[in-house]
Amino acid sequence: MTLSPRLLVGGRIQPDAQQPPFARDILIAADGRIEGMFAPGTAPACASSADLAGRLVVAGLVDAHQHLDKSRTIASVPNPRGDLEGAVEVFKAYAATMTREDVIARAERTLAASLARGTVAIRSHANVDPETECRGLEALIEVREKWRDRIRLQVVGFLSRGSPGSNKAREWLENSIAAGADVIGGTPARVADYEPFLDLLFNAAERTGLPIDLHLDEHLDTHNLHFEAVIARTRALGMQGRVVASHSCALAALAPDAARRIIEGLADAGIGVITLPTANLFLQGRDADRLAPRGLTRVNELAAAGVTVACGSDNIQDPFVPTGSGDMLEIARWTLLAAHLGSHELPRAFTMASSNPARLMGLAADYGLRAGARADLLITDAVDCADLVAGGALSRAVLYGGRLVAGRL
Numbered sequence: 001m002t003l004s005p006r007l008l009v010g011g012r013i014q015p016d017a018q019q020p021p022f023a024r025d026i027l028i029a030a031d032g033r034i035e036g037m038f039a040p041g042t043a044p045a046c047a048s049s050a051d052l053a054g055r056l057v058v059a060g061l062v063d064a065h066q067h068l069d070k071s072r073t074i075a076s077v078p079n080p081r082g083d084l085e086g087a088v089e090v091f092k093a094y095a096a097t098m099t100r101e102d103v104i105a106r107a108e109r110t111l112a113a114s115l116a117r118g119t120v121a122i123r124s125h126a127n128v129d130p131e132t133e134c135r136g137l138e139a140l141i142e143v144r145e146k147w148r149d150r151i152r153l154q155v156v157g158f159l160s161r162g163s164p165g166s167n168k169a170r171e172w173l174e175n176s177i178a179a180g181a182d183v184i185g186g187t188p189a190r191v192a193d194y195e196p197f198l199d200l201l202f203n204a205a206e207r208t209g210l211p212i213d214l215h216l217d218e219h220l221d222t223h224n225l226h227f228e229a230v231i232a233r234t235r236a237l238g239m240q241g242r243v244v245a246s247h248s249c250a251l252a253a254l255a256p257d258a259a260r261r262i263i264e265g266l267a268d269a270g271i272g273v274i275t276l277p278t279a280n281l282f283l284q285g286r287d288a289d290r291l292a293p294r295g296l297t298r299v300n301e302l303a304a305a306g307v308t309v310a311c312g313s314d315n316i317q318d319p320f321v322p323t324g325s326g327d328m329l330e331i332a333r334w335t336l337l338a339a340h341l342g343s344h345e346l347p348r349a350f351t352m353a354s355s356n357p358a359r360l361m362g363l364a365a366d367y368g369l370r371a372g373a374r375a376d377l378l379i380t381d382a383v384d385c386a387d388l389v390a391g392g393a394l395s396r397a398v399l400y401g402g403r404l405v406a407g408r409l
């Protein structure tokens with residue numbers, strides 16, 4: 001039976017990664033939200049309680065960019081070239097044979113792994129393309145409903161190769177929306193004519209109210225840029241705060257002045273950025289014959305300009321990234337190292353795996369360690385958030401809506 005106490009006593013809470021933890025007892029209401037947080041010994045009496053014995057309580061981790069439809073296919077789908085083109089090519093052949101049952105089984109393994117490591121919300125892209133059509137998306141929507149009381153899953157109808165030249169892209173997009181996609185997206189750099197493709201997505205977003213999450217310029221070619229087109233449409237349709245640019249690697253290849261203009265545009269248009277360090281380190285820059293680039297976007301400059309920057313897992317054990325555990329603390333660690341955050345910025349790396357992705361997923365109203373927020377909590381033996389990023393935790397317990405869904409108290 002799942003133990004789900006209503007009062008957590010003896011814990012140390014850290015609602016803000018930049019401030020040290022402090023002792024508080026947490027009262028959880030019947031609706032799964034935090035009713036109040038009390039100085040030790042001052043909480044109202046409660047029949048059901050657990051003693052955390054000094055353990056650290058933080059808001060659960062958030063992974064705003066996965067590909068659960070591709071997850072755990074590496075054994076069947078090797079990528080000998082090791083780059084993005086190679087991965088896209090080999091996955092096409094696999095996608096044609098992919099069944100609903102196959103997607104569900106692999107996705108559930110990765111969801112369980114992510115949840116056990118403290119992730120309470122995931123946004124997953126699902127390829128919608130000639131090989132897959134909507135099979136992967138429909139499978140992930142089924143998984144979303146099945147897991148609804150354990151983890152929050154958002155599914156992106158991802159037109160990975162949609163061409164507006166054929167009516168197919170429009171048809172797939174409409175089918176994705178009808179099937180229940182939470183978000184729509186695509187890869188403007190991979191379509192023949194990106195202007196009508198972006199219009200298709202933005203017009204659908206305006207009509208339906210769905211947010212947009214693009215794989216934006218996941219390459220290092222400064223002659224193949226789509227930032228300005230996305231910024232212009234976001235502004236024109238008043239979609240500030242509802243558009244996410246995942247990857248944005250090409251920003252790192254631009255000269256500083258040119259990059260600065262785009263960064264200011266992203267900040268002004270309220271477009272968030274998700275950096276995916278494992279994919280960028282693995283896939284990008286393989287053609288360099290020395291000093292291979294890191295491939296990540298300009299994380300520090302974006303954050304300094306006021307852009308909300310999150311990190312994400314991207315692919316887990318597939319031809320795009322052959323490794324991955326579903327652990328957002330590991331991704332925060334990679335981000336700190338690969339994006340050159342400062343040695344004193346472990347807390348900032350933590351926010352990139354927690355509150356920042358929560359904001360980009362539109363969860364901010366429910367999220368956090370405060371009265372009124374959902375009790376989606378990670379409880380560990382770590383000293384603080386910096387310690388979580390630096391070395392992880394030996395034990396983790398996870399509450400979702402106040403219910404224990406992984407680990408033990």
Ligand SMILES: [Zn+2]
Nearest residue numbers: 067125215314
């Ligand atoms: Zn991706």
